Amino acid sequence: MDLSQLLDDYLHYLKAERGLSDNTIASYGLDLQHFILYLQQNQLESLAKINKQVILDYLGQLTKEGKANASIIRCVTSLRKFFQFLRQEQLIENDPMTLIETPKSEKHLPEVLSVEEVERLLVTPDTSQTLGLRNRAILELMYATGLRVSEVINLKLEDLHLDVGIIRAMGKGKKERIIPIGDQAIKWISAYLDNSRPILCKNKRSPYLFVNFHGERLTRQGIWKNLKNEVKKAGIKKNVTPHTLRHSFATHILENGADLRIVQELLGHADISTTQLYTHISKKRLSKIYNQAHPHA
Known part of the structure; x- marks a missing residue:
């Protein structure tokens, strides 16, 4: 099945069955659209080609692009939940995210006014x-x-x-x-x-x-x-x-x-x-x- 169609099905699942907010769904959608674009640019559109190394290469690309640590953490979460959905729907046999660790968040104290x-x-x-x-x-x-x-x-x-x-x-x-x-x-x-x-x-x-x-x-x-x-x-x-x-x-x-x-x-x-x-x-x-x-x- 086309990856874009899979993404549409997943976002529909998040809204209809999980009841997530529009903002959360939009956030997941943007992360996954960026990932799918990366796969297309590297001729990796087939689910069978997506393994741990592909994920690691993609996360490395995000780092090279200067993405913030918080953005990469959010992306890992988006990918993890997406592949859990694909596994649940029996569209994949092995989840490539199971061996991917989530980066540790950087602790920043927020700005406060006096x-x-x-x-x-x-x-x-x-x-x-x-x-x-x-x-x-x-x-x-x-x-x-x-x-x-x-x-x-x-x-x-x-x-x-x-x-x-x-x-x-x-x-x-x-x-x-x-x-x-x-x-x-x-x-x-x-x-x-x-x-x-x-x-x-x-x-x-x-x-x-x-x-x-x-x-x-x-x-x-x-x-x-x-x-x-x-x-x-x-x-x-x-x-x-x-x-x-x-x-x-x-x-x-x-x-x-x-x-x-x-x-x-x-x-x-x-x-x-x-x-x-x-x-x-x-x-x-x-x-x-x-x-x-x-x-x-």
Whole structure:
């Protein structure tokens, strides 16, 4: 069977039977399309020709192309799951991935804003303008809750319970969690709901909290683009992404005495080891402050 057809069958299986998200399926698809292109360029389209050495040569090619370690790890995962599917469907007798080890990930501490930098960023949007007020509400919400950008864009009006200071978020794996929200975020979200959102929606009715100028749900790219503009106006030189606010939220509440298990619950981490990354950030910042402040450091 043609490899492209096999890939289509596999992606359909991921959606129909495994119920994976569109983003995850798209990610697997891009990795496997790149692999199939490599096979075609090297006259290796037949499944019978794909063995451990072919896989190793391909991964070596990715390294030569300068692919990031994280990208190669993701590619190995994509290939592993694809060949498991082919084995399951009895399209191959031997899985070439069984003897391929997954590269170890490089541990990088994420970028974190200081409290002063966050404050500068929050006051940057021009709240006298319709979009500025919306952007202020988004920034306040993200810093107050540590929500992922995907969770922010999928928030619906029915998820808000501002009168009791909580919101409901749907995280990875469709896991629901309840998150407290502070007075400042409530204030700016309420102002957005009263003054900006009706103007943006015009005559449209959208269930989503944050909408664009056409009254449609704001996208990940829209939030990323708006954040970049606000960061530039705030004069912050760090590489800030929507996830930076999530990292900053977790780091700041840990530094102020929050329990690690509470932070895990707030962030929606399935594994506490993921949350423990933020303790390393706090220690690194502590050392930096000590070295700057102590006369004999």
